[in-house]
Amino acid sequence: TQPPPRYTQGKLIEKMEELGLGTKSTRHSIIESLYERGYIYGDPIIPTETGIAVTEALRRFAGVISTPEMTAALEKDMDAIAEGVETQLEVVEKSREMLAGVMHLLENSKAEVAAEIRNGIKEDRILGVCPSCGADLHVRRAKKSRKRFVGCGGYPECTVTYPLPQTGSVMPTGETCPQCGSPRVRLVNRGRKPWIFCLDPDCPTKKEGNGKEEERPAG
Ligand SMILES: [Zn+2]
Ligand SMILES: [Zn+2]
Known part of the structure; x- marks a missing residue:
């Protein structure tokens, strides 16, 4: 099956509006903070492994905060205060109860949540510096095949x-x-000798008989 096309920032703002998430003045900064925290990159927007891990952990262990309904309900309550339909005290009390429930769920599965997010962060770690533009290089996953590569x-x-x-x-x-300026990385497989190699498959060090350490250990 074909995955749905990725959202651009503009499309995501439209979708948030549709779901009642944020306000006209906050939607843009909500998305900005997702970029700043390293949960997403690019435009169309692509989630990082950390972003996927945080979302998955919340969905699994505190499902209620991962749904747009809870945030939308809170936004609606704010409007209700502004319109004088509900008092601030009532809304604060209601929100506090809702969030206490979520905190309780997260407290109970702290270790699992931490493990899940730690895995995502590990996948996102900086492998080196891009020789072309100087930005950080990370492990990424292809959208369709889910195969990993460095981007x-x-x-x-x-x-x-x-x-x-x-x-x-x-x-x-x-x-x-030293030959091509691309970062050298270490690949660790359980039960095998670590393999250190230059990321560039066309690097002169990959040519036969040039640099023994670049050869992949048999196994
Ligand atoms: Zn670059
Ligand atoms: Zn090289």
């Missing part, structure tokens, strides 16, 4: 990408390849 944080202005093996943990080395 530039400067996307969509910078479209530098590198292929990655699909298994194993990819970690930064802090080193730059």
Whole structure:
């Protein structure tokens, strides 16, 4: 099946309006803070692994705050205060009860929530610096195939990408390849010797007989 097209910022603002999320003056800054916290990047908007992990953890352990209904209900209550239909005290009391319930749920599954989010952050870690634009390089996932690759944080202005093996943990080395200037990374697979290699598949160090350490250990 074809996944739905990604939302642009403009389309997302429309959708928030439709769902009653935020107000005309806050919607833009809500989206801005998602960029700042590293939950999303690009436009059309793409979620980072951290963003996906936070959403999944909330959905799984405190489902009520991951739905637009709760936020929309709170926004409506604010309007009710403004219109004098409800008092501030009533609304604060109601919100407090709702949020106490959510806190209780999260407290009870603190370890699971932390583990889920930690995994996402691990996937998003900076692998090095883009040799083309100087932005950070991260592990990304292809939209359709879900296959991982390295992408530039400067996307969509910078479209530098590198292929990655699909298994194993990819970690930064802090080193730059002396031959081509791309970052060198470490691939760790359980039960195997770590493999350190230059991200660029066309790098001269990948040519046969050039630099023994670049060879992938057998296993
Ligand atoms: Zn770049
Ligand atoms: Zn290289």
